[in-house]
Amino acid sequence: xxxxxxxxxxxxxxxxxxxxxxxxxxxxxxxxxxxxxxxxxxxxxxxxxxxxxxxxxxxxxxxxxxxxxxxxxxxxxxxxxxxxxxxxxxxxxxxxxxxxxxxxxxxxxxxxxxxxxxxxxxxxxxxxxxxxxxxxxxxxxxxxxxxxxxxxxxxxxxxxxxxxxx
Amino acid sequence: xxxxxxxxxxxxxxxxxxxxxxxxxxxxxxxxxxxxxxxxxxxxxxxxxxxxxxxxxxxxxxxxxxxxxxxxxxxxxxxxxxxxxxxxxxxxxxxxxxxxxxxxxxxxxxxxxxxxxxxxxxxxxxxxxxxxxxxxxxxxxxxxxxxxxxxxxxxxxxxxxxxxxxxxxxxxxxxxxxxxxxxxxxxxxxxxxxxxxxxxxxxxxxxxxxxxxxxxxxxxxxxxxxxxxxxxxxxxxxxxxxxxxxxxx
Numbered sequence: 001x002x003x004x005x006x007x008x009x010x011x012x013x014x015x016x017x018x019x020x021x022x023x024x025x026x027x028x029x030x031x032x033x034x035x036x037x038x039x040x041x042x043x044x045x046x047x048x049x050x051x052x053x054x055x056x057x058x059x060x061x062x063x064x065x066x067x068x069x070x071x072x073x074x075x076x077x078x079x080x081x082x083x084x085x086x087x088x089x090x091x092x093x094x095x096x097x098x099x100x101x102x103x104x105x106x107x108x109x110x111x112x113x114x115x116x117x118x119x120x121x122x123x124x125x126x127x128x129x130x131x132x133x134x135x136x137x138x139x140x141x142x143x144x145x146x147x148x149x150x151x152x153x154x155x156x157x158x159x160x161x162x163x164x165x166x
Numbered sequence: 167x168x169x170x171x172x173x174x175x176x177x178x179x180x181x182x183x184x185x186x187x188x189x190x191x192x193x194x195x196x197x198x199x200x201x202x203x204x205x206x207x208x209x210x211x212x213x214x215x216x217x218x219x220x221x222x223x224x225x226x227x228x229x230x231x232x233x234x235x236x237x238x239x240x241x242x243x244x245x246x247x248x249x250x251x252x253x254x255x256x257x258x259x260x261x262x263x264x265x266x267x268x269x270x271x272x273x274x275x276x277x278x279x280x281x282x283x284x285x286x287x288x289x290x291x292x293x294x295x296x297x298x299x300x301x302x303x304x305x306x307x308x309x310x311x312x313x314x315x316x317x318x319x320x321x322x323x324x325x326x327x328x329x330x331x332x333x334x335x336x337x338x339x340x341x342x343x344x345x346x347x348x349x350x351x352x353x354x355x356x357x358x359x360x361x362x363x364x365x366x367x368x369x370x371x372x373x374x375x376x377x378x379x380x381x382x383x384x385x386x387x388x389x390x391x392x393x394x395x396x397x398x399x400x401x402x403x404x405x406x407x408x409x410x411x412x413x414x415x
Contacts, residue, residue, distance in 0.1 A: 007173060008281050013278045026202070030207045
């Protein structure tokens with residue numbers, strides 16, 4: 001038994017419609033939805049990874065700027081320390097120099113004073129000796145004792161003259 | 167030599183409702199359904215996020231191709247609801263057309279099959295038109311641009327599903343008819359050619375249609391493979407384009 005070559009059989013139409021609906025359902029349930037799900041999941045994953053990468057980059061940049069800042073700070077501090085040390089050293093050296101100069105001046109003054117004192121002493125000694133000698137000479141010359149005290153003024157005058165001559 | 171071209175064979179009848187005939191078309195249709203279902207289930211199983219298998223690449227390619235086809239022809243993702251229909255139409259049509267390669271009778275060589283599909287498409291076009299313009303607007307559309315043209319508009323509306331069904335059916339049927347003719351003709355030619363051989367050898371060889379090996383494969387390249395793909399593609403193309411047009415105001 002055959003159907004017509006060109007004709008529409010109602011039951012075949014109904015079966016075909018059922019098959020079409022079933023094919024649609026099976027495609028949707030077993031292929032389309034799982035694939036859509038996995039594709040959207042993969043998209044989410046890729047986006048998440050991109051966001052993560054951007055975040056990591058921002059973090060790295062922040063760390064870099066922080067590091068640069070701290071480096072600049074450290075350099076500044078070092079510069080300050082060096083400057084301060086230099087300043088201290090300069091001040092110290094000047095101080096030492098002043099001190100040395102003062103000391104030297106003092107020493108010189110003392111030495112001059114000493115020299116003057118010694119000279120005075122020597123002059124006095126010589127004065128005394130000359131006085132004594134003069135008295136002796138005079139006593140010998142006049143052959144009488146001359147009171148030293150009486151003639152002290154005379155002697156002094158003489159010595160002054162000697163001092164001026166010497 | 168007699169050649170008989172028949173419609174689908176009635177394999178048996180279910181004795182309810184005055185007898186439901188189960189034809190070749192129906193049985194092969196179930197077979198096609200089973201093949202597509204198995205493919206869908208197999209392809210859609212064990213999908214992974216990374217390290218895609220070749221199978222998953224194919225599955226994703228199929229889905230993506232159907233999605234792009236529907237979106238490009240209908241205009242955007244708002245028509246995504248039609249994706250299963252277009253996939254079902256294309257896959258069923260293609261497998262049905264190619265099933266003739268195995269010697270089975272194509273379900274698409276039966277006008278009932280295409281008529282069912284075209285009826286579905288016609289209903290969807292009408293539904294889309296009513297959805298877009300309202301029922302009044304839909305009816306008014308028949309009187310455009312002038313009321314005089316109303317009969318022609320109705321005619322062209324009905325012509326859409328009929329032409330879709332007949333185009334597909336005609337192509338596949340012609341392949342079937344020409345295939346049958348070529349087999350028959352080659353059998354005759356084979357008998358005549360090898361009958362020329364003398365004696366017992368000629369008698370023996372003329373009984374075997376030797377020319378039927380190989381030569382029909384060349385015609386089948388066009389009628390089964392090319393035409394099979396083309397008709398499935400054209401049917402889906404028209405479906406999406408008609409529904410897409412119906413959605414435009």
